[in-house]
Amino acid sequence: MEHVLLNVGLAISAVLCIYFIYKSFKKRTLLGNRLGRVLIMMLISIVSYHTNYHSTNKLVMYFAESVCHASYDWMLFFMTAFVWELTRRKRHSFMKHFFIVLVSIDTAAILTNPINHFVFSYHIRQGIYNTVALVDPRAFFWVHMLVGCTMIGVIMFLLVRGILMTSRYYRVRYEIVGTLCLLTMVFIMIFIYDEYSVIDLSKLFMGIAAVFLYVASFDFQPIRLMRNLQSYVDENMSDATIIYDDKGNVLKINAKAKNLVDDYLIQNKDALLEYLELEDEESRTIKTINESTYEVVYKPKHDDRGFYVGSTFIFYDVTESMKRLEREHKAATIDSLTGCYNRAGFFENVDKFIEDKEITGGYAVMVSGIRDFKGINGLYGTRAGDRVLKEIARRFTDYSYNVPMLYGRTAEGKFTSILPFDYLDRIVNELSHIQIPIEEEMSVNVNMCHGFVVMSDMNKPVEYYYEIALLALAECKKNVSNSVLEYSNAMAMEQRRTQTLIAEMHEAIEKNEFYIELQPQIDLKEGYVSGAEALVRWNHPTLGKIAPTEFIPLFEENGFISNIDKFVWEKTAETLKNLSEEGIYGGPISVNVSRVDVTAMNVAEEFEKIVSKYGIKPEMLHIEITESACEGNKAALISMMDSLREKGFVVEIDDFGSGYSSLNALMELPFDIVKLDMDFMRDGEEDHKGGVIVNAMAGMIHNLDAKIIVEGVENVDNVRKALCIDGDAAQGYHYSRPVSVEEFAEFVKKHKK
Numbered sequence: 001m002e003h004v005l006l007n008v009g010l011a012i013s014a015v016l017c018i019y020f021i022y023k024s025f026k027k028r029t030l031l032g033n034r035l036g037r038v039l040i041m042m043l044i045s046i047v048s049y050h051t052n053y054h055s056t057n058k059l060v061m062y063f064a065e066s067v068c069h070a071s072y073d074w075m076l077f078f079m080t081a082f083v084w085e086l087t088r089r090k091r092h093s094f095m096k097h098f099f100i101v102l103v104s105i106d107t108a109a110i111l112t113n114p115i116n117h118f119v120f121s122y123h124i125r126q127g128i129y130n131t132v133a134l135v136d137p138r139a140f141f142w143v144h145m146l147v148g149c150t151m152i153g154v155i156m157f158l159l160v161r162g163i164l165m166t167s168r169y170y171r172v173r174y175e176i177v178g179t180l181c182l183l184t185m186v187f188i189m190i191f192i193y194d195e196y197s198v199i200d201l202s203k204l205f206m207g208i209a210a211v212f213l214y215v216a217s218f219d220f221q222p223i224r225l226m227r228n229l230q231s232y233v234d235e236n237m238s239d240a241t242i243i244y245d246d247k248g249n250v251l252k253i254n255a256k257a258k259n260l261v262d263d264y265l266i267q268n269k270d271a272l273l274e275y276l277e278l279e280d281e282e283s284r285t286i287k288t289i290n291e292s293t294y295e296v297v298y299k300p301k302h303d304d305r306g307f308y309v310g311s312t313f314i315f316y317d318v319t320e321s322m323k324r325l326e327r328e329h330k331a332a333t334i335d336s337l338t339g340c341y342n343r344a345g346f347f348e349n350v351d352k353f354i355e356d357k358e359i360t361g362g363y364a365v366m367v368s369g370i371r372d373f374k375g376i377n378g379l380y381g382t383r384a385g386d387r388v389l390k391e392i393a394r395r396f397t398d399y400s401y402n403v404p405m406l407y408g409r410t411a412e413g414k415f416t417s418i419l420p421f422d423y424l425d426r427i428v429n430e431l432s433h434i435q436i437p438i439e440e441e442m443s444v445n446v447n448m449c450h451g452f453v454v455m456s457d458m459n460k461p462v463e464y465y466y467e468i469a470l471l472a473l474a475e476c477k478k479n480v481s482n483s484v485l486e487y488s489n490a491m492a493m494e495q496r497r498t499q500t501l502i503a504e505m506h507e508a509i510e511k512n513e514f515y516i517e518l519q520p521q522i523d524l525k526e527g528y529v530s531g532a533e534a535l536v537r538w539n540h541p542t543l544g545k546i547a548p549t550e551f552i553p554l555f556e557e558n559g560f561i562s563n564i565d566k567f568v569w570e571k572t573a574e575t576l577k578n579l580s581e582e583g584i585y586g587g588p589i590s591v592n593v594s595r596v597d598v599t600a601m602n603v604a605e606e607f608e609k610i611v612s613k614y615g616i617k618p619e620m621l622h623i624e625i626t627e628s629a630c631e632g633n634k635a636a637l638i639s640m641m642d643s644l645r646e647k648g649f650v651v652e653i654d655d656f657g658s659g660y661s662s663l664n665a666l667m668e669l670p671f672d673i674v675k676l677d678m679d680f681m682r683d684g685e686e687d688h689k690g691g692v693i694v695n696a697m698a699g700m701i702h703n704l705d706a707k708i709i710v711e712g713v714e715n716v717d718n719v720r721k722a723l724c725i726d727g728d729a730a731q732g733y734h735y736s737r738p739v740s741v742e743e744f745a746e747f748v749k750k751h752k753k
């Protein structure tokens with residue numbers, strides 16, 4: 001029985017050693033390597049003892065016993081190296097070499113002993129079943145013992161040192177190793193000195209030692225330390241947390257949570273839920289507690305079988321991100337240039353302003369704009385423009401100290417304010433003509449216009465009044481002498497009408513609501529119809545006939561004019577074709593080209609297409625373009641006129657004399673005909689100089705081989721003037737208003753050559 005148990009025990013011990021040798025080397029670390037060597041030596045000692053125990057051959061037994069003792073030497077040597085590494089000492093190659101030499105000599109002596117019996121003799125100890133060979137201490141045995149004890153001494157010294165020098169959390173490691181060492185040694189000693197036993201307990205113990213050594217080296221985790229650290233992390237790093245069990249008792253709560261939430265609430269989960277306005281299901285909320293803002297996440301937990309096991313509350317501190325959001329919000333509502341509210345900021349604060357000031361009436365919304373702000377930027381540079389804006393903002397700020405008002409820069413060059421009506425006059429006066437220094441000894445004159453409206457109904461949104469005040473401002477800007485204008489009903493109606501026209505323009509062209517009228521031009525010398533001008537009309541289904549002077553500026557602004565013009569050109573070509581086919585009138589007819597068309601399309605190509613489509617001669621179409629088109633892209637205008645003339649069209653300058661630089665236009669633009677408006681000549685009546693200039697101009701035009709058509713001829717006196725400047729043809733109410741094509745046909749018949 002004893003026999004079997006010992007064999008099984010030794011086998012287990014050996015297997016454990018082999019397993020942990022494998023695992024230690026697999027670690028591929030110095031510590032693993034050292035431990036592996038220790039365990040190899042243990043294994044050798046187990047095997048040699050086993051051999052010793054089972055063999056009956058004396059020499060084999062002696063030899064096995066010697067190997068066993070030699071393996072103790074190396075076991076201790078490697079153990080020293082292992083502990084050295086475990087306690088992280090600096091390596092001393094001197095110590096290492098010293099022990100290698102010592103152990104090697106000892107080993108050599110021990111291993112040769114079975115043959116030469118130099119160092120000790122053996123005796124056989126008799127057990128119940130078996131015998132084992134044992135060393136008989138002689139002189140050298142003590143040397144061998146001394147070598148072993150020295151190494152044990154070093155090992156113990158290192159371990160004790162390790163225990164004393166490291167935190168209590170790591171001591172266990174060294175304590176385990178030390179205990180194992182000592183126990184092994186004790187077992188070995190017991191075996192040697194116990195006279196009666198043939199069973200070496202140390203060999204059975206080595207398997208256990210292998211497990212513990214490995215665990216102490218690699219799997220040891222300072223659990224208490226980790227727990228401590230974890231709770232430290234919980235307390236200091238992470239967010240406030242409360243953990244409840246399934247009955248709603250607090251399982252765990254960290255200090256942060258304790259400080260944050262009332263004790264009563266902590267102890268009562270339902271009350272806590274209610275306080276946080278959370279449902280009893282996974283949910284989150286934002287809550288401000290003690291001036292900090294938290295995102296609270298509540299999570300009920302269930303196990304894998306669906307049983308409710310508890311719940312957690314986590315309070316994430318989002319104060320900083322909320323502040324950042326606030327800052328970002330501020331940046332989005334403040335105009336960075338002037339520091340006052342921008343449009344978004346103004347409207348966001350309007351409600352609060354009205355509430356705070358308890359506005360009950362007598363307040364006005366005013367939009368103040370800078371007249372020709374673009375011009376200021378263009379002339380003095382954008383930096384000067386910025387200066388102007390800052391200065392205006394500063395003045396508004398000044399007023400706001402004395403007047404209960406809210407203001408902001410709501411568009412590039414526009415400031416909007418809400419202020420008591422009584423103060424409006426003063427501010428308008430002070431803010432109408434201001435001089436703003438932009439550089440040393442330089443200042444710009446800024447003219448401002450103000451459109452305002454009294455807030456008659458405080459229930460209406462401020463945006464409503466703002467839009468209205470904007471309209472008043474736009475209206476105000478139209479008249480140079482105005483600096484302030486109150487919104488009127490007439491303006492509202494006009495605006496509504498404008499909006500209607502723009503909204504309906506696309507449909508109108510499809511529904512053929514646009515059509516042309518022709519106004520005859522009469523040859524001044526011979527009295528026959530020498531031409532006509534096609535003028536567009538809009539017959540609106542509900543608003544009736546709308547004058548082009550009303551809708552053309554709108555359409556020039558939004559670009560729709562080009563569609564209208566193409567329509568008119570085509571209609572005119574069609575009319576020309578019909579009239580000439582009927583033998584009534586062979587042309588020419590003039591059409592208008594808006595300045596917008598010059599850049600919006602290839603005008604010459606368009607006309608080419610049209611004449612080829614209707615088979616009319618290009619010279620039958622006269623193309624009128626106002627001299628003011630020069631103010632846009634002059635090069636494009638000139639090239640357009642050139643290519644039109646190349647293709648055979650006749651180019652007329654419309655409204656000559658109304659522009660800024662008529663003389664320049666005359667010199668630079670390639671044209672065939674000039675249309676002079678009577679207005680231009682009426683000036684001449686009052687002062688003679690004007691008359692002289694007109695005459696000179698007319699002379700120049702003729703010298704350039706161009707013809708003159710006098711426009712706006714309303715009476716005989718006008719006719720006389722037109723003749724006076726040697727005009728070639730005349731157009732005006734004196735002869736005929738613009739009329740339908742049929743009426744024009746009749747007119748032509750009456751005024752034949």
Ligand code: C2E
Binds near residue numbers: 534547565712
């Ligand atoms: P405009 O090109 O100078 O056209 C002449 C305008 O003077 C016409 O006004 C005509 O009815 C008006 N008129 C004719 N005789 C007299 C007169 O004896 N006394 C006065 N006071 N006025 C007279 P209308 O038709 O209202 O057109 C106004 C302006 O609208 C035109 O001025 C022209 O600039 C523009 N327009 C008209 N039709 C078109 C078009 O098809 N395309 C473009 N782009 N503009 C057009």
Ligand code: CA
Binds near residue numbers: 533592624654
């Ligand atoms: Ca015209």
Ligand code: CA
Binds near residue numbers: 654655675711
């Ligand atoms: Ca004209």
